[in-house]
Amino acid sequence: MKRFAVICSALLFVGSLAAAMLELAPAAIDLRGPVAAHLAASGVSHPVTAVLLNYRGYDTLLEIAVLLLALLAILAVVGEPGAARPAPAHPVLQTLARLATPLMIVVAVYLLWAGAFRPGGAFQAGAVLAAAGVLLHLAGLLPGWQTPRLRLRLGLAGGFALFLAVAGGLLAQGTLLQYPPALAGGLILLIESGLTLSLALTLAGLFLFLSRDEVAP
Amino acid sequence: MTLAFDLLLALALxxxxxxxxxxxxxxxxxxxxxxFGLLMALAWARLAAPDIGLAEAAIGAGLTGALLLDAYGVLQRRRDRP
Structure with missing residues (x-):
């Protein structure tokens, strides 16, 4: 009886959700026209990248800050354990990881470059680089990370700092993150390169700082 | 043909x-x-949003999956060694 009531109410909920979806009012404002109209001045030819890095640049700036804060919180939570030696994996897996890593780096650079004119960009490139780091760690080729030293700290904060420096430099013109159209393409590529490196280190850090826990005894 | 694929994808999801x-x-x-994450990436690609599909495949399926597997491994080792 109870199960029957649960199934009935769940079906009712699904039905009302579907009905709401079908009766969805059209969006009050349509931004596709303005986005397409100003694409030439944005420095890139892919609308998603133009929105992320140019029209709504400060959203991306704050997103990077949030990711950095999340990593800082993780660093604060995991204390100060001893060095973690990863258990050496099967030789086949190690060889595969060694072969796959250069390919993943090439794919990441391609995604970064392709972001200007087709789907891709800093987030995807950073995620692929981070995945390469995690793969190397799982294969036992890359030890887990200790408390970050200066070089790693610079790498982690570099993308955000670069983005902030560009924003601060452009503040002289009066508006935050309003690129001059002639320089927009180069500035976006510069910011995205920094972001790719920092995002890769941050995302890999989520894994490598946490996984320094006990390994096989 | 594409309709059949979409229906199959929705059902698989x-x-x-x-x-x-x-x-x-x-x-x-x-x-x-x-x-599920990989199927979701396919669904985003079918919805003509390949950017989100790429991010979902790399972060949603790849990194989150690796983190979950790692957490599972730690839990297993703690259970084996009280």
Whole structure:
């Protein structure tokens, strides 16, 4: 009886959700026209990248800050354990990881470059680089990370700092993150390169700082 | 043809989501979650949003899956060694 009531109410909920979806009012404002109209001045030819890095640049700036804060919180939570030696994996897996890593780096650079004119960009490139780091760690080729030293700290904060420096430099013109159209393409590529490196280190850090826990005894 | 593919994709998404929640063993649930993430990436690509599809495949399925598997491994070792 109870199960029957649960199934009935769940079906009712699904039905009302579907009905709401079908009766969805059209969006009050349509931004596709303005986005397409100003694409030439944005420095890139892919609308998603133009929105992320140019029209709504400060959203991306704050997103990077949030990711950095999340990593800082993780660093604060995991204390100060001893060095973690990863258990050496099967030789086949190690060889595969060694072969796959250069390919993943090439794919990441391609995604970064392709972001200007087709789907891709800093987030995807950073995620692929981070995945390469995690793969190397799982294969036992890359030890887990200790408390970050200066070089790693610079790498982690570099993308955000670069983005902030560009924003601060452009503040002289009066508006935050309003690129001059002639320089927009180069500035976006510069910011995205920094972001790719920092995002890769941050995302890999989520894994490598946490996984320094006990390994096989 | 594409309609059949879309219907199949939608069904597979619902089925894998249900199996993920209902799987009795944690390791199976994690692997099913990764499969669900990859199907979700395909669905985003079919919805003409390849940017989100790429991010979903790399972060949603890849990195989250690896983190979950790592957490599962730590839990297993703690259980084996009280």
């Amino acid at each position: 619902l089925w894998s989501a249900w199996r993920t929640l209902a799987a009795p063993r944690l390791d199976r649930a994690i692997v099913l979650f990764i499969a």
